[in-house]
Every structure is written in C-alpha cells, then in structure tokens.
Amino acid sequence: MSGRTIVLGAGGMLATSLADLAQRSGVANEWSFLTQEDLDITIDSRVDAVMAALKPDWVINASGYTNVDGAESDAAAAHLLNGDAVGGLARACRKHGSRLVHYSTDYVFDGSADRPWREDDPTGPINEYGRSKLAGERALAQSGCEHLLIRSSWLYAAHGRNFVRTILDRLRSAGKVRVIDDQRGRPTCCDDLAQFTLALMDSPVRGTVHAANDGEASWCEFACAIRDLGAPDAAVEPCRTKDYPTPARRPRYSTLDLTRLQSALGWRPRHWREALRDVIERLDARGG
Numbered sequence: 001m002s003g004r005t006i007v008l009g010a011g012g013m014l015a016t017s018l019a020d021l022a023q024r025s026g027v028a029n030e031w032s033f034l035t036q037e038d039l040d041i042t043i044d045s046r047v048d049a050v051m052a053a054l055k056p057d058w059v060i061n062a063s064g065y066t067n068v069d070g071a072e073s074d075a076a077a078a079h080l081l082n083g084d085a086v087g088g089l090a091r092a093c094r095k096h097g098s099r100l101v102h103y104s105t106d107y108v109f110d111g112s113a114d115r116p117w118r119e120d121d122p123t124g125p126i127n128e129y130g131r132s133k134l135a136g137e138r139a140l141a142q143s144g145c146e147h148l149l150i151r152s153s154w155l156y157a158a159h160g161r162n163f164v165r166t167i168l169d170r171l172r173s174a175g176k177v178r179v180i181d182d183q184r185g186r187p188t189c190c191d192d193l194a195q196f197t198l199a200l201m202d203s204p205v206r207g208t209v210h211a212a213n214d215g216e217a218s219w220c221e222f223a224c225a226i227r228d229l230g231a232p233d234a235a236v237e238p239c240r241t242k243d244y245p246t247p248a249r250r251p252r253y254s255t256l257d258l259t260r261l262q263s264a265l266g267w268r269p270r271h272w273r274e275a276l277r278d279v280i281e282r283l284d285a286r287g288g
C-alpha cells in the first residue's frame with residue numbers, strides 16, 4: 001500500500017476526493033493533508049523542512065494554478081506554482097527519498113490530432129496554463145525523482161467549483177445555457193481520478209500516464225447530459241468557439257488515450273456518463 005503519504009493543496013477539488021478515498025480505503029491514518037496555509041509549495045525552504053520532518057513515502061501534489069483564463073493575464077503566478085514550485089518539490093522528493101505523484105493536463109497538447117493523445121505524443125500547448133503545466137512536467141522529468149505524472153482532463157466533482165455545478169446552477173436558475181460544441185475531450189470525475197491514483201501508486205507503473213473516464217464528449221454534449229439528469233426542462237443551446245470568446249484559446253480535440261492506464265489497472269475506467277450520474281445523485285441528495 002501507499003505508506004506515509006502527504007497530499008498538498010488539500011483544500012482543492014481533487015484533494016477532497018483523495019481525502020474521501022483515503023478514508024474509505026482505511027489508509028487515512030497514514031495520510032496527512034496540507035492546505036496552502038499549512039504549506040505554500042512555492043517556498044522551497046518550507047517544502048524542505050516539511051519533507052525532512054515527515055519523511056513521507058509518497059507526496060501527492062494536488063495543488064495547482066487552475067484558472068485557465070486567469071493564466072493569460074497572470075502568467076507569472078501560473079508558472080511559479082505549476083512550473084517552478086513543481087521543480088522545487090521534485091528535487092526535495094529526490095533528496096528525501098520520497099516518490100511524487102503530480103497531475104498535469106490535456107491542455108499540454110495543441111488539439112490538432114484526430115485520434116486520442118498518447119503519453120509520448122509531442123506536446124504543444126496553445127495557452128499559458130498549458131505552457132505552465134508543461135514547464136512543471138519538464139522540471140519533474142529533470143529532477144530525477146521517482147514519480148507518477150498523471151495527465152487528466154475536464155475534472156468535476158460534487159464539491160468545489162467546476163463545470164457540472166456551474167451548468168446545473170445556470171440551467172436551474174435561468175432555464176437555459178449556451179455551450180461550445182466544437183471542443184472535444186474526456187470529462188473526468190475526481191473520485192475516479194483519486195481511485196486511479198491509488199491504484200497506480202500500488203502498481204509498478206511509473207512515469208507519465210493518461211488517466212480519465214472512458215468515453216468522450218463536446219462541452220455541449222456534456223452539458224446536455226447534465227441537463228438530462230438534473231434539469232430536464234431546461235435548454236442547452238450549442239455554439240461555436242468563435243461565438244464564445246475567452247481570454248485563453250483551448251484545444252479543439254484533447255481526448256487522452258487510456259491504453260496505458262487500462263493495462264496498469266487491469267480494468268477499464270467507467271464511462272463518464274455513469275460517473276456523472278453518481279455525482280448528480282449526490283448533489284441532489286444533499287440539496288445542491
């Protein structure tokens with residue numbers, strides 16, 4: 001099993017799913033969850049002190065600058081956390097003999113492919129968020145620390161700020177929403193990604209692994225599925241990327257290839273529609 005593990009960025013969406021899973025799997029007593037307030041990972045001396053004190057077998061870095069549009073106007077902040085801090089953390093892991101799980105994104109690809117992106121396909125980010133995440137990937141590779149670099153996509157959960165909760169709120173309050181229909185990828189439930197993470201840590205697989213739910217969708221198809229499950233009388237209107245300008249460009253096609261994940265797990269990730277159903281049921285059970 002994972003052994004002594006620290007999770008960084010513990011206030012975030014994915015970290016919350018990791019905490020739930022650690023609890024359910026009976027490993028919570030060996031896991032420590034550190035929020036940004038507990039440990040700001042951009043301060044190398046603090047990272048080193050925590051690593052020296054806790055001597056973890058694993059560090060899971062669930063922190064990140066995740067505001068894709070915000071990164072266009074605040075590239076320095078994105079690069080500091082997603083790039084430089086990852087290098088510092090990876091070097092500290094190497095020094096203290098810890099293994100590192102780090103998360104990256106489908107947005108390191110340019111979106112031009114016509115088949116799912118494999119782990120060794122050439123990267124070519126088209127926005128600052130993607131460039132900052134790629135800088136983190138490179139710093140991690142250069143550090144020489146034993147690691148899992150897990151690239152995922154389109155994360156959502158019953159907690160935190162995410163597409164599912166935003167769309168559901170708008171459908172229920174305004175009765176309609178306009179959503180882009182010409183960008184495709186794999187929506188991924190954070191609870192499932194937490195499960196893939198634990199399974200990968202317990203496997204011999206190291207290096208880069210793409211991890212997401214099965215199936216793919218456009219944002220509009222994803223929104224329609226949310227509508228069907230949670231607000232059946234509301235309307236989803238498709239639009240094109242060019243009609244919905246945002247500060248950051250986004251890849252047209254960012255579906256991740258799951259072959260490596262599937263062979264590491266020995267089972268096929270469930271379809272995003274099934275995971276979405278669970279999340280909406282949970283939201284409804286607790287009243288939103």
Ligand SMILES: NC(=O)c1ccc[n+]([C@@H]2O[C@H](COP(=O)([O-])OP(=O)(O)OC[C@H]3O[C@@H](n4cnc5c(N)ncnc54)[C@H](OP(=O)(O)O)[C@@H]3O)[C@@H](O)[C@H]2O)c1
Pocket residue numbers: 008009010011012013014015035036037039040041042061062063064065066081103104105106133151152153154155156160
């Ligand atoms: N969201 C997606 O669709 C998506 C897709 C692919 C990959 N990923 C990657 O998956 C990982 C987790 O994403 P997420 O959506 O769960 O992120 P999230 O909800 O935005 O959480 C990120 C966490 O990082 C913390 N943080 C910010 N600055 C920090 C610092 N200097 N030191 C320590 N912690 C800091 C934040 O703390 P505060 O709450 O205090 O600010 C927040 O709790 C990230 O690496 C992200 O790039 C996300």
